[in-house]
Amino acid sequence: MGTIKILLYEDNQELRLSLSALLGFSDEFKLLASFPNCEGIESHLKMFDPDLILMDIDMPIVNGIEGLKRVRKVDNNIPVVMLTVFEDNKHIIEAIQNGATGYILKQHLSSRLSDAIHEALEGGAPMSPLVASLVLKHISKSNRQKKDYQLTNREKEILQSLTDGNSYKMVANILGIADGTVRTHIKRIYEKLDVHSQAEAVSKTLKENII
Amino acid sequence: MGTIKILLYEDNQELRLSLSALLGFSDEFKLLASFPNCEGIESHLKMFDPDLILMDIDMPIVNGIEGLKRVRKVDNNIPVVMLTVFEDNKHIIEAIQNGATGYILKQHLSSRLSDAIHEALEGGAPMSPLVASLVLKHISKSNRQKKDYQLTNREKEILQSLTDGNSYKMVANILGIADGTVRTHIKRIYEKLDVHSQAEAVSKTLKENII
DNA sequence: AAAACAATACCCAATATAGGGTATGATTTG
């Protein structure tokens, strides 16, 4: 494998220099250029054709999240490893949702940078454990403790079917029971969920992950 | 800090032995006991009071996911690091959703185990990069590319309001326009989404993240 | 400037849904 060509976005000059030095230790890395923010990143991509991008998040003018979005508009594959001093929940999740490849805390840079670059190029997602922990919490939060509405199994089946967009006649057909029976169940479901229409029931069910 | 007390669940005897050896290299680790599956894990917790649990996923009788659930029922804090040979998307996500602390591929055990244990105890989430990558994809998939149904702004507003569970009369009130107008918009929305009821529209909207 | 689109508003009729009942057999629970 040839040299790994890297672009760097970082507003802090000191860190830019030390990253440059860090990458210079090995001649498998080549720092093509570095910029103090993501302005014009689209043209940088064309101009330099990098293998990987290292990107700070908190930068003036055009920050890392915005930069990441711009990159992803034109290239969905190039690894973008985010760097940050802050274990900033919001930014981390936002970066990940926008397709960041990995997320390294600056405090771990000296020990992890080289490994991280290789991992990113091999399809992995280099991540400081503290970052990973935030991500995990985000996930398990998102299927957080669902309220228990004490629905019976049959009621859950019916609510599920309603939630799939079926009218109650369709539900009756699908489950092979009479319309009236579906109605009875639905009445009870509405009582338990405290809703008064199908739309509300579907909305509540999907938003609260009830089933 | 004293010795780190560890419980191990792993059905493969060979691996159990090699893990035991691996932990034995450093006297900061103490393997309290190991079991071929998670049966009786609740009483093991009481009996041994471990600092950390290492757990295989694929085990007979009571597997790692089920074991993890049982642990989390009685203790939300103890780190549980999952081990697996398979980069099995489903299991990984399921484990994480059930509160796994970290997730190490067995192929990385010899190089990563010791670090992983420390990271887990320090509140981090040790994760093989390939695992992390799956997790990230899971997250960004969940806010994936939304189809464009070419709704106008007004239509989006109205669909949003419907999706919040409002009837169209309520929508009319909220937006300060006549019922009939809401109706007209809704008709067009239904056409564009190709649905034929509020429930279907709400369902499609929430499931496909349309707004 | 003509054509297309967006947002507004109304008409009618057929169907669906919501909320109020009652009832029965089967199963689960105390």
Next chain:
DNA sequence: CAAATCATACCCTATATTGGGTATTGTTTT
């Protein structure tokens, strides 16, 4: 074994929703 719960099924009526129209006023686009 009695009581409670679950799943089934039906009745009635008022209201909501859907699908089919037409129409006016601006605003964009061509």
